[in-house]
Amino acid sequence: MYRRLLLLGLSVLTLIPNAAIAQTPDRAAPMTFQGRYLVSISDADMVASAYVDGLLGPREGEDALSVIPLGGRHVRDLRAYETEATNSVAGPPVAVAVTPDGRYAIVVETFRQRPDGDWQNQRFSDLQQGDRISVFDLSNPTRPTRVQDVTFGERPTSVSINREGSLIAVTFHPNGAGTETPLAIIPFQAGRLGQPTFPQVPNVSSGDELIHAEWHPTQDLLALVNSTAAEVSFARWTNQNTLEPWGNVVEVEKAPFMARFTPDGRHVITNGLYWGADVEGRWNEAPRGSLLSIRLEAGTQADGSPRHALVSRSMTGVSPEGLAISPNGRYVVTTNLERSFLPYDDDRITWFSSLSLITLDPQTGQLNHVADYPYDGILPEAAAFDASSQYIAVANYDHFDDRIQGGSIDFWRIASDPLNPQPILVQTRYAVPVTRGAHSLVLVP
Numbered sequence: 001m002y003r004r005l006l007l008l009g010l011s012v013l014t015l016i017p018n019a020a021i022a023q024t025p026d027r028a029a030p031m032t033f034q035g036r037y038l039v040s041i042s043d044a045d046m047v048a049s050a051y052v053d054g055l056l057g058p059r060e061g062e063d064a065l066s067v068i069p070l071g072g073r074h075v076r077d078l079r080a081y082e083t084e085a086t087n088s089v090a091g092p093p094v095a096v097a098v099t100p101d102g103r104y105a106i107v108v109e110t111f112r113q114r115p116d117g118d119w120q121n122q123r124f125s126d127l128q129q130g131d132r133i134s135v136f137d138l139s140n141p142t143r144p145t146r147v148q149d150v151t152f153g154e155r156p157t158s159v160s161i162n163r164e165g166s167l168i169a170v171t172f173h174p175n176g177a178g179t180e181t182p183l184a185i186i187p188f189q190a191g192r193l194g195q196p197t198f199p200q201v202p203n204v205s206s207g208d209e210l211i212h213a214e215w216h217p218t219q220d221l222l223a224l225v226n227s228t229a230a231e232v233s234f235a236r237w238t239n240q241n242t243l244e245p246w247g248n249v250v251e252v253e254k255a256p257f258m259a260r261f262t263p264d265g266r267h268v269i270t271n272g273l274y275w276g277a278d279v280e281g282r283w284n285e286a287p288r289g290s291l292l293s294i295r296l297e298a299g300t301q302a303d304g305s306p307r308h309a310l311v312s313r314s315m316t317g318v319s320p321e322g323l324a325i326s327p328n329g330r331y332v333v334t335t336n337l338e339r340s341f342l343p344y345d346d347d348r349i350t351w352f353s354s355l356s357l358i359t360l361d362p363q364t365g366q367l368n369h370v371a372d373y374p375y376d377g378i379l380p381e382a383a384a385f386d387a388s389s390q391y392i393a394v395a396n397y398d399h400f401d402d403r404i405q406g407g408s409i410d411f412w413r414i415a416s417d418p419l420n421p422q423p424i425l426v427q428t429r430y431a432v433p434v435t436r437g438a439h440s441l442v443l444v445p
Contacts, residue, residue: 031075031428034387036444037141038068039105040395041096042407043089043437045114048341048379048397056122063087063113064435067141075411075430081142086113086132089439091157092212092258093322093382099165102444104191105136106168108156129154129176152196153179162215169213182210202245203233212258216265223259223268230254232270247306253290257321263329267365268294271320289320291358293365314367316356322382326389329362333392335380353377357425373425382441390414395438407438
Protein backbone atom coordinates (compact mmCIF):
# COMPACT_ATOMS: atom_id res chain seq x y z
CA MET A 1 0.00 0.00 0.00
CA TYR A 2 2.77 2.38 0.95
CA ARG A 3 4.58 1.63 -2.32
CA ARG A 4 1.42 2.31 -4.36
CA LEU A 5 0.94 5.65 -2.59
CA LEU A 6 4.59 6.56 -3.16
CA LEU A 7 4.32 5.81 -6.88
CA LEU A 8 1.11 7.80 -7.10
CA GLY A 9 2.79 10.67 -5.31
CA LEU A 10 5.70 10.59 -7.74
CA SER A 11 3.27 10.60 -10.66
CA VAL A 12 1.54 13.66 -9.27
CA LEU A 13 4.86 15.37 -8.68
CA THR A 14 5.89 14.79 -12.29
CA LEU A 15 2.52 15.81 -13.71
CA ILE A 16 2.12 19.06 -11.83
CA PRO A 17 5.34 20.71 -13.13
CA ASN A 18 4.53 19.59 -16.67
CA ALA A 19 1.09 21.11 -16.46
CA ALA A 20 2.52 24.29 -15.01
CA ILE A 21 5.13 24.48 -17.76
CA ALA A 22 2.50 23.96 -20.45
CA GLN A 23 0.60 26.98 -19.15
CA THR A 24 3.68 29.20 -18.75
CA PRO A 25 4.63 31.41 -21.76
CA ASP A 26 8.17 31.29 -23.13
CA ARG A 27 10.47 33.20 -20.84
CA ALA A 28 13.59 35.13 -21.72
CA ALA A 29 15.82 37.67 -20.02
CA PRO A 30 15.22 41.28 -21.09
CA MET A 31 16.89 41.84 -24.45
CA THR A 32 15.15 44.51 -26.52
CA PHE A 33 17.96 46.02 -28.56
CA GLN A 34 16.73 49.55 -29.27
CA GLY A 35 17.28 51.31 -32.57
CA ARG A 36 16.16 51.14 -36.19
CA TYR A 37 18.77 48.76 -37.55
CA LEU A 38 22.35 47.58 -37.39
CA VAL A 39 24.66 47.84 -40.40
CA SER A 40 27.82 45.75 -40.73
CA ILE A 41 30.24 44.78 -43.47
CA SER A 42 32.10 41.49 -43.97
CA ASP A 43 35.33 40.65 -45.76
CA ALA A 44 34.85 37.14 -47.16
CA ASP A 45 38.30 37.00 -48.78
CA MET A 46 40.50 35.83 -45.92
CA VAL A 47 40.59 33.80 -42.76
CA ALA A 48 41.86 35.67 -39.70
CA SER A 49 45.19 33.83 -39.61
CA ALA A 50 46.17 35.33 -42.99
CA TYR A 51 47.52 38.25 -40.96
CA VAL A 52 50.19 35.87 -39.63
CA ASP A 53 51.00 33.26 -42.28
CA GLY A 54 49.71 35.10 -45.35
CA LEU A 55 47.43 32.24 -46.46
CA LEU A 56 43.98 33.53 -47.41
CA GLY A 57 42.30 30.17 -46.86
CA PRO A 58 39.01 29.06 -48.38
CA ARG A 59 36.66 31.79 -49.47
CA GLU A 60 33.16 31.97 -47.99
CA GLY A 61 30.88 33.81 -50.36
CA GLU A 62 31.39 37.45 -51.39
CA ASP A 63 32.11 40.58 -49.42
CA ALA A 64 28.83 41.81 -48.01
CA LEU A 65 26.94 44.66 -46.40
CA SER A 66 24.45 43.32 -43.83
CA VAL A 67 21.43 45.14 -42.45
CA ILE A 68 19.61 43.86 -39.36
CA PRO A 69 16.23 45.60 -38.83
CA LEU A 70 15.44 45.96 -35.13
CA GLY A 71 11.97 47.40 -34.67
CA GLY A 72 11.65 46.59 -30.98
CA ARG A 73 11.72 42.83 -31.52
CA HIS A 74 13.52 40.42 -29.24
CA VAL A 75 16.94 39.64 -30.67
CA ARG A 76 16.09 35.94 -31.03
CA ASP A 77 13.78 36.97 -33.90
CA LEU A 78 16.30 39.12 -35.79
CA ARG A 79 17.92 38.29 -39.13
CA ALA A 80 20.35 39.95 -41.54
CA TYR A 81 19.64 41.07 -45.10
CA GLU A 82 22.74 41.21 -47.27
CA THR A 83 24.05 42.57 -50.55
CA GLU A 84 27.47 42.40 -52.18
CA ALA A 85 29.79 45.21 -51.02
CA THR A 86 33.51 44.99 -51.70
CA ASN A 87 35.53 45.88 -48.58
CA SER A 88 38.52 44.73 -46.55
CA VAL A 89 39.29 43.96 -42.92
CA ALA A 90 42.86 45.24 -43.44
CA GLY A 91 42.36 48.60 -41.74
CA PRO A 92 40.56 50.16 -38.79
CA PRO A 93 36.96 49.02 -38.18
CA VAL A 94 35.53 52.24 -39.56
CA ALA A 95 35.08 51.18 -43.20
CA VAL A 96 31.32 51.85 -43.19
CA ALA A 97 29.35 54.90 -42.07
CA VAL A 98 25.64 55.76 -42.23
CA THR A 99 24.07 59.17 -42.82
CA PRO A 100 22.36 60.74 -39.79
CA ASP A 101 18.91 60.11 -41.30
CA GLY A 102 19.74 56.42 -41.74
CA ARG A 103 19.01 56.52 -45.47
CA TYR A 104 22.46 55.81 -46.93
CA ALA A 105 25.53 53.77 -46.05
CA ILE A 106 29.01 54.56 -47.40
CA VAL A 107 31.55 51.71 -47.72
CA VAL A 108 35.25 52.04 -48.61
CA GLU A 109 37.24 49.33 -50.36
CA THR A 110 40.74 49.10 -48.86
CA PHE A 111 41.67 45.98 -50.82
CA ARG A 112 39.81 44.49 -53.77
CA GLN A 113 38.10 41.15 -53.60
CA ARG A 114 40.39 38.23 -54.36
CA PRO A 115 40.20 36.67 -57.82
CA ASP A 116 38.79 33.20 -58.41
CA GLY A 117 41.38 30.46 -58.28
CA ASP A 118 43.07 27.82 -56.20
CA TRP A 119 42.63 29.11 -52.65
CA GLN A 120 45.45 26.94 -51.35
CA ASN A 121 47.93 29.06 -53.28
CA GLN A 122 46.37 32.49 -52.72
CA ARG A 123 48.16 34.80 -50.30
CA PHE A 124 47.41 38.09 -48.64
CA SER A 125 50.20 39.68 -50.69
CA ASP A 126 48.26 38.79 -53.85
CA LEU A 127 45.42 41.17 -52.97
CA GLN A 128 45.30 44.35 -55.03
CA GLN A 129 44.76 47.73 -53.40
CA GLY A 130 41.18 48.90 -53.62
CA ASP A 131 39.95 52.24 -54.88
CA ARG A 132 36.15 52.09 -54.65
CA ILE A 133 33.78 54.10 -52.48
CA SER A 134 30.22 52.77 -52.66
CA VAL A 135 26.87 54.26 -51.67
CA PHE A 136 23.99 52.01 -50.56
CA ASP A 137 20.33 52.99 -50.23
CA LEU A 138 18.89 51.62 -46.97
CA SER A 139 15.38 53.04 -47.33
CA ASN A 140 14.15 49.45 -47.41
CA PRO A 141 16.45 47.78 -44.87
CA THR A 142 15.42 44.33 -46.08
CA ARG A 143 16.71 45.23 -49.56
CA PRO A 144 19.89 47.32 -49.28
CA THR A 145 20.79 48.53 -52.77
CA ARG A 146 24.04 49.90 -54.18
CA VAL A 147 23.31 53.16 -55.99
CA GLN A 148 26.76 54.62 -56.71
CA ASP A 149 30.41 53.64 -57.06
CA VAL A 150 33.22 56.20 -57.36
CA THR A 151 37.02 55.98 -57.44
CA PHE A 152 39.23 58.80 -56.17
CA GLY A 153 42.45 57.08 -55.11
CA GLU A 154 43.85 53.78 -53.93
CA ARG A 155 43.56 52.15 -50.52
CA PRO A 156 40.95 54.18 -48.63
CA THR A 157 41.01 53.15 -44.97
CA SER A 158 38.21 54.94 -43.11
CA VAL A 159 35.00 56.88 -43.70
CA SER A 160 33.07 59.34 -41.54
CA ILE A 161 29.98 61.51 -42.19
CA ASN A 162 29.37 64.95 -40.66
CA ARG A 163 26.38 65.87 -38.51
CA GLU A 164 24.34 67.17 -41.45
CA GLY A 165 25.11 64.25 -43.73
CA SER A 166 26.52 66.65 -46.31
CA LEU A 167 30.27 65.91 -46.07
CA ILE A 168 32.16 62.63 -46.21
CA ALA A 169 35.73 62.32 -44.88
CA VAL A 170 37.81 59.47 -46.30
CA THR A 171 41.43 58.70 -45.34
CA PHE A 172 43.96 56.95 -47.60
CA HIS A 173 46.93 54.77 -46.70
CA PRO A 174 50.27 56.36 -47.67
CA ASN A 175 51.10 53.29 -49.77
CA GLY A 176 48.07 54.02 -51.91
CA ALA A 177 48.31 56.08 -55.08
CA GLY A 178 46.54 58.85 -56.91
CA THR A 179 45.72 61.20 -54.03
CA GLU A 180 47.34 64.56 -53.39
CA THR A 181 46.96 64.23 -49.62
CA PRO A 182 45.90 61.38 -47.30
CA LEU A 183 42.41 62.88 -46.87
CA ALA A 184 39.45 63.54 -49.15
CA ILE A 185 36.44 65.67 -48.23
CA ILE A 186 33.54 64.73 -50.48
CA PRO A 187 30.20 66.57 -50.76
CA PHE A 188 27.14 64.34 -50.43
CA GLN A 189 23.66 65.34 -51.54
CA ALA A 190 20.53 63.41 -52.47
CA GLY A 191 22.36 60.12 -52.19
CA ARG A 192 25.20 61.09 -54.53
CA LEU A 193 28.88 61.71 -53.89
CA GLY A 194 30.24 64.84 -55.58
CA GLN A 195 33.74 65.87 -56.58
CA PRO A 196 36.27 65.51 -53.77
CA THR A 197 38.59 68.10 -52.33
CA PHE A 198 42.04 66.95 -51.20
CA PRO A 199 42.97 69.58 -48.61
CA GLN A 200 46.36 70.04 -47.07
CA VAL A 201 46.19 68.33 -43.69
CA PRO A 202 47.75 70.39 -40.90
CA ASN A 203 50.07 68.69 -38.42
CA VAL A 204 50.40 65.48 -40.49
CA SER A 205 53.77 65.00 -42.18
CA SER A 206 54.15 63.55 -45.65
CA GLY A 207 54.33 59.77 -45.48
CA ASP A 208 52.62 59.52 -42.10
CA GLU A 209 49.59 57.25 -41.94
CA LEU A 210 46.45 59.27 -41.26
CA ILE A 211 44.49 56.19 -40.28
CA HIS A 212 41.18 57.77 -39.27
CA ALA A 213 39.41 61.12 -39.57
CA GLU A 214 36.28 61.44 -37.42
CA TRP A 215 33.71 64.27 -37.60
CA HIS A 216 32.63 66.03 -34.41
CA PRO A 217 28.95 65.39 -33.49
CA THR A 218 27.92 69.07 -33.61
CA GLN A 219 30.57 70.96 -35.64
CA ASP A 220 32.43 70.63 -38.94
CA LEU A 221 35.52 69.70 -36.98
CA LEU A 222 37.69 66.63 -37.52
CA ALA A 223 39.74 64.53 -35.13
CA LEU A 224 42.76 63.26 -37.10
CA VAL A 225 44.48 60.08 -35.92
CA ASN A 226 48.13 59.85 -37.01
CA SER A 227 49.20 56.27 -36.32
CA THR A 228 52.81 56.85 -37.43
CA ALA A 229 53.51 59.72 -35.02
CA ALA A 230 51.05 58.46 -32.34
CA GLU A 231 49.22 61.79 -32.31
CA VAL A 232 45.68 63.12 -32.46
CA SER A 233 45.17 66.57 -33.91
CA PHE A 234 42.10 68.65 -34.76
CA ALA A 235 41.18 70.71 -37.81
CA ARG A 236 38.16 72.77 -38.79
CA TRP A 237 36.60 72.62 -42.26
CA THR A 238 36.12 76.15 -43.63
CA ASN A 239 33.82 77.75 -46.19
CA GLN A 240 36.87 78.00 -48.45
CA ASN A 241 37.13 74.20 -48.59
CA THR A 242 40.29 74.15 -46.52
CA LEU A 243 41.31 72.67 -43.19
CA GLU A 244 42.50 75.02 -40.47
CA PRO A 245 44.37 73.64 -37.44
CA TRP A 246 42.34 73.91 -34.25
CA GLY A 247 44.42 73.86 -31.11
CA ASN A 248 47.41 71.76 -30.15
CA VAL A 249 48.47 68.29 -31.20
CA VAL A 250 47.98 65.67 -28.48
CA GLU A 251 50.52 62.87 -28.07
CA VAL A 252 48.81 59.53 -27.51
CA GLU A 253 50.00 55.95 -27.00
CA LYS A 254 51.65 53.51 -29.39
CA ALA A 255 49.72 52.58 -32.58
CA PRO A 256 46.44 54.51 -32.23
CA PHE A 257 43.84 52.96 -34.52
CA MET A 258 40.67 55.05 -34.34
CA ALA A 259 38.93 57.81 -32.38
CA ARG A 260 35.39 58.53 -31.28
CA PHE A 261 33.89 61.71 -29.84
CA THR A 262 31.69 61.41 -26.79
CA PRO A 263 28.02 62.16 -27.57
CA ASP A 264 28.28 65.71 -26.18
CA GLY A 265 31.50 66.37 -28.14
CA ARG A 266 33.48 67.38 -25.05
CA HIS A 267 35.96 64.50 -25.19
CA VAL A 268 37.65 62.22 -27.70
CA ILE A 269 38.44 58.60 -26.86
CA THR A 270 41.25 56.87 -28.75
CA ASN A 271 42.83 53.43 -28.50
CA GLY A 272 46.45 52.31 -28.40
CA LEU A 273 47.23 48.87 -29.85
CA TYR A 274 50.97 48.78 -29.10
CA TRP A 275 51.81 47.35 -32.52
CA GLY A 276 55.02 48.14 -34.33
CA ALA A 277 58.26 47.03 -35.90
CA ASP A 278 59.69 46.48 -32.41
CA VAL A 279 56.92 43.98 -31.57
CA GLU A 280 57.38 40.33 -32.57
CA GLY A 281 55.40 39.81 -35.76
CA ARG A 282 54.40 43.50 -35.55
CA TRP A 283 51.24 42.58 -33.62
CA ASN A 284 51.46 38.88 -32.77
CA GLU A 285 53.00 39.44 -29.33
CA ALA A 286 51.60 42.86 -28.50
CA PRO A 287 51.06 43.63 -24.80
CA ARG A 288 47.75 44.80 -23.37
CA GLY A 289 46.38 47.90 -25.04
CA SER A 290 44.91 51.12 -23.72
CA LEU A 291 42.29 53.85 -24.02
CA LEU A 292 42.94 57.57 -23.60
CA SER A 293 40.45 60.39 -23.15
CA ILE A 294 41.21 63.87 -24.47
CA ARG A 295 39.29 66.89 -23.25
CA LEU A 296 38.66 69.45 -25.96
CA GLU A 297 39.22 73.11 -25.07
CA ALA A 298 40.58 72.30 -21.64
CA GLY A 299 42.19 75.75 -21.66
CA THR A 300 43.62 78.44 -23.91
CA GLN A 301 47.10 78.68 -25.38
CA ALA A 302 49.21 81.83 -25.53
CA ASP A 303 48.05 82.58 -29.08
CA GLY A 304 44.40 82.31 -28.07
CA SER A 305 43.82 78.92 -29.68
CA PRO A 306 42.25 76.10 -27.67
CA ARG A 307 44.38 73.79 -25.58
CA HIS A 308 43.34 70.16 -25.60
CA ALA A 309 44.50 67.91 -22.77
CA LEU A 310 44.88 64.25 -21.92
CA VAL A 311 42.75 63.60 -18.87
CA SER A 312 42.61 59.85 -18.29
CA ARG A 313 43.93 56.43 -19.28
CA SER A 314 42.59 52.91 -18.98
CA MET A 315 44.13 49.52 -19.71
CA THR A 316 42.30 47.11 -22.04
CA GLY A 317 42.80 43.59 -23.34
CA VAL A 318 45.33 42.79 -26.09
CA SER A 319 44.89 44.60 -29.43
CA PRO A 320 41.71 46.65 -28.74
CA GLU A 321 40.98 47.39 -32.41
CA GLY A 322 37.41 48.59 -31.93
CA LEU A 323 35.83 50.94 -29.42
CA ALA A 324 32.25 52.03 -28.85
CA ILE A 325 30.83 54.73 -26.58
CA SER A 326 27.31 54.40 -25.17
CA PRO A 327 24.72 57.04 -26.20
CA ASN A 328 24.43 58.19 -22.58
CA GLY A 329 28.20 58.75 -22.50
CA ARG A 330 28.77 56.54 -19.46
CA TYR A 331 30.38 53.43 -20.91
CA VAL A 332 33.10 52.47 -23.35
CA VAL A 333 33.60 48.96 -24.68
CA THR A 334 36.68 47.80 -26.56
CA THR A 335 36.79 44.70 -28.76
CA ASN A 336 40.08 42.94 -28.10
CA LEU A 337 41.56 40.53 -30.62
CA GLU A 338 43.79 38.92 -27.99
CA ARG A 339 45.71 36.31 -30.05
CA SER A 340 42.60 34.64 -31.45
CA PHE A 341 43.71 35.22 -35.04
CA LEU A 342 46.86 33.10 -34.94
CA PRO A 343 46.96 29.83 -36.90
CA TYR A 344 45.55 26.87 -35.00
CA ASP A 345 48.97 25.23 -34.81
CA ASP A 346 50.65 28.30 -33.27
CA ASP A 347 51.35 27.75 -29.58
CA ARG A 348 50.68 31.44 -28.87
CA ILE A 349 47.01 31.28 -29.91
CA THR A 350 44.65 32.24 -27.08
CA TRP A 351 41.49 30.39 -28.28
CA PHE A 352 39.47 33.37 -27.07
CA SER A 353 38.88 37.05 -27.72
CA SER A 354 37.61 39.55 -25.17
CA LEU A 355 35.70 42.74 -24.48
CA SER A 356 36.81 45.37 -21.98
CA LEU A 357 34.19 47.39 -20.12
CA ILE A 358 35.26 50.87 -19.04
CA THR A 359 33.11 53.44 -17.27
CA LEU A 360 33.35 57.05 -18.42
CA ASP A 361 32.52 60.21 -16.49
CA PRO A 362 30.86 62.43 -19.11
CA GLN A 363 31.81 65.59 -17.23
CA THR A 364 35.48 64.93 -16.48
CA GLY A 365 36.42 62.31 -19.09
CA GLN A 366 37.74 59.99 -16.37
CA LEU A 367 38.01 56.34 -17.43
CA ASN A 368 37.70 53.40 -15.06
CA HIS A 369 38.50 49.87 -16.20
CA VAL A 370 35.84 47.52 -14.83
CA ALA A 371 36.96 44.15 -16.22
CA ASP A 372 37.85 42.10 -19.30
CA TYR A 373 35.40 39.47 -20.51
CA PRO A 374 36.89 36.61 -22.56
CA TYR A 375 34.61 34.73 -24.92
CA ASP A 376 34.73 32.09 -27.64
CA GLY A 377 35.22 34.10 -30.84
CA ILE A 378 37.79 35.17 -33.41
CA LEU A 379 38.98 38.69 -34.30
CA PRO A 380 36.19 40.91 -32.95
CA GLU A 381 36.92 44.32 -34.47
CA ALA A 382 33.80 46.38 -33.78
CA ALA A 383 30.94 46.89 -31.36
CA ALA A 384 27.87 49.13 -31.18
CA PHE A 385 25.67 50.08 -28.24
CA ASP A 386 21.92 50.16 -28.67
CA ALA A 387 19.97 53.39 -28.17
CA SER A 388 19.23 52.53 -24.51
CA SER A 389 22.94 52.12 -23.65
CA GLN A 390 22.12 48.77 -22.00
CA TYR A 391 22.89 46.35 -24.81
CA ILE A 392 25.87 45.82 -27.11
CA ALA A 393 26.25 44.19 -30.51
CA VAL A 394 29.69 42.74 -31.33
CA ALA A 395 31.02 41.82 -34.78
CA ASN A 396 32.46 38.30 -34.51
CA TYR A 397 34.69 37.67 -37.52
CA ASP A 398 34.70 33.87 -37.37
CA HIS A 399 34.26 30.82 -35.13
CA PHE A 400 36.79 28.37 -33.76
CA ASP A 401 34.51 25.53 -34.86
CA ASP A 402 35.12 25.38 -38.62
CA ARG A 403 31.85 23.51 -39.13
CA ILE A 404 30.05 26.76 -38.36
CA GLN A 405 29.89 28.78 -41.55
CA GLY A 406 30.07 32.57 -41.56
CA GLY A 407 30.55 35.19 -38.88
CA SER A 408 27.97 36.63 -36.54
CA ILE A 409 26.70 39.70 -34.76
CA ASP A 410 26.66 38.67 -31.10
CA PHE A 411 24.60 40.34 -28.39
CA TRP A 412 25.71 41.29 -24.89
CA ARG A 413 24.05 43.23 -22.08
CA ILE A 414 25.21 45.42 -19.23
CA ALA A 415 23.96 43.98 -15.96
CA SER A 416 24.51 44.26 -12.23
CA ASP A 417 23.60 42.48 -9.04
CA PRO A 418 20.76 44.48 -7.40
CA LEU A 419 22.78 44.35 -4.18
CA ASN A 420 26.01 45.37 -5.93
CA PRO A 421 25.57 48.13 -8.54
CA GLN A 422 28.96 47.58 -10.19
CA PRO A 423 28.23 47.07 -13.92
CA ILE A 424 29.30 43.88 -15.65
CA LEU A 425 29.08 42.53 -19.19
CA VAL A 426 27.06 39.39 -19.86
CA GLN A 427 27.22 37.57 -23.17
CA THR A 428 23.80 36.31 -24.20
CA ARG A 429 23.07 33.20 -26.25
CA TYR A 430 21.72 35.35 -29.09
CA ALA A 431 23.53 36.01 -32.34
CA VAL A 432 22.59 36.84 -35.93
CA PRO A 433 24.55 35.00 -38.65
CA VAL A 434 26.27 37.15 -41.28
CA THR A 435 28.88 36.52 -43.98
CA ARG A 436 32.23 35.49 -42.55
CA GLY A 437 34.59 38.39 -41.88
CA ALA A 438 32.35 40.91 -40.05
CA HIS A 439 34.58 43.80 -38.99
CA SER A 440 32.79 47.19 -39.00
CA LEU A 441 29.45 47.86 -37.30
CA VAL A 442 27.10 50.84 -36.98
CA LEU A 443 23.81 51.36 -35.13
CA VAL A 444 21.16 53.48 -36.83
CA PRO A 445 19.21 54.82 -33.82
